[in-house]
Amino acid sequence: MLEVENISCALDNFTLAGITFAVRDGDYFVMLGRSGAGKTVLLELLCGFIRPSAGRIRMDGNDITFEPPGRRLMAIVYQDKALFPHMTVRENIAYALPRNLRPLADRLASDVGAAHLLDRYPGTLSQGESQRVALARALARRPRILLLDEPTASLDTPARSSIRSLLRKINSAGQTIIHVTHDYEEALALATRVAVLEEGRIVQAGTPDEVFHRPKSEFVANFTGIPNFFRGIVRCGEDGCLFETAGVAFRVADDAPPGSACAVFPSDCVTLSLCRPEGSARNVFQALVMETEQARHGIDAVLDIGIRIHALVTRSAARELDISAGRRVWAAFKASSVRVIPAEG
């Protein structure tokens, strides 16, 4: 268990103020924040490269705030991987291993799917391959916590999904992971816990469901952007793909990969009307308005269509349709506005 208590740190261009969070063993902890929110600094604080001006970091109850980097058992994978360019992949992976355990490098490489790369130099690897090697090198350290800085940011889509599934595999083998990213998809696809970092503070922390369904601040809502997200299963048949969750099914893009997934769609893609709208490409539901709330760009209406969805409507439309709690309307959204994020594989 890692406990970060009230950590503050002032650097040249920004500050972290009163950061508090806890990571339990086995957690996949995703720290969400815009670029420049202090995510990398936070990881370097955990590694011991930066000293906090106040606060405590505890590992299993022991204070490690001022422990030197080499003794912390937190292995970081930097965004640029920082592989040693003058060493082969094998030598890179073996760097953290004591001399008598060097042969383990080969097994670590095959665990991350990099066995065929062992004799190559980092300069010849693709981004995805470098990421695998960097993960193996960090895992060789047998870290209590694996720290990942935007591990999929520079990857193309296929490489990203294969790295995600590798990360999931590593986590399910019991490895505690802290992963910082600006991409809410990462959190949906991987996290067991999410914290949102904004201007040097943690503005919300919890399970992905808590953070994405009940954003505590406008910032979280804007940042995550999407209160409509659901976990379920994609089933594809002759006539396209359906996403099923909690007894409700809706149409998603035909190229969605079948299996467990998250579906997200922005609240401003949901249109409301009094009459049943036409068009086959749409998901159309009868909806009961549960509550409404003023949002920056209009009215945020919570609708019950069997599941709760959010619809963002303009103020004039809300007046026209007389959107208020208890009202029955038709809600529609296009299959193409639903984004499917595979949660397994």
Place this chain on the structure above:
Amino acid sequence: MQTGSFSNSKPGLSGFELAAYAAGALVLLFVAAPLCSLALRTSLPSLFETARDAQVLKSIRLSLLTSLAASLLFSIPAIPFAWLLARRHFFLKGLMLALIDLPVVVPHSTAGIALLSVLGGRSCLGGFIKRFGLSVIDHPAGIALAMAFVSLPFLVNSAREGFAAVPERLEKAALNLGASQVRVFFTVSVPLAARAILTGLVMMFARGLSEFGAVLIVAYHPMTAPVLIYDRLSTYGLRHAGSAALLFLAVSLAVFVVLRTIAGGRRHARS
């Protein structure tokens, strides 16, 4: 030579380029002409004779060995110091950087006299050494010190630039993997800065080899090659000195080329 990015056709030389080529030719001529003249004025028989002259050979060997010893010995403290200069900010760092460069601008006779005032028999340090019946004045050790004094900036500056070009993140990654600072230094920093360090060593060695002024003041005897050439010139005149000078030039050039090739030959596939 392609000058425009718009077309692949080769445009003619502009007037400015022509002038620049002419200027370049002039500079090269200025460097090459004296050396060529030296080579042409020296007859082969006299060169062979000089090559068998034990005194000349001894002086060349002394030059090579003392400069090599100075470079290797001083690299032991200079390389970690260069890393420190590249990585850390500390009190009076600017002053230290200026101090490192100082020997380049100090007249070499001044450098020699300054060294003499520290190492000479009547100085504190010289007196201390003398108590053991030793003296670095007129001794190869003194020669090596004089060479190091004037040539150290080449190693420190080149190594410092080499270390600065190594991404600090690689050192952090190595520390994070549990390596000690010493291990990080020897397995990550030094190998990645190796080219710059070797280049610096070669430059330091070459500079030490050719040093005359400071060496002359600290140790006229035993004679290094530059001192011997001067001695021959003032005793026997240009003809005699010329063949020794040419021989030393040839040896220096050969060693320099070999070392540059070794230093330049190490390349890595960098990411």
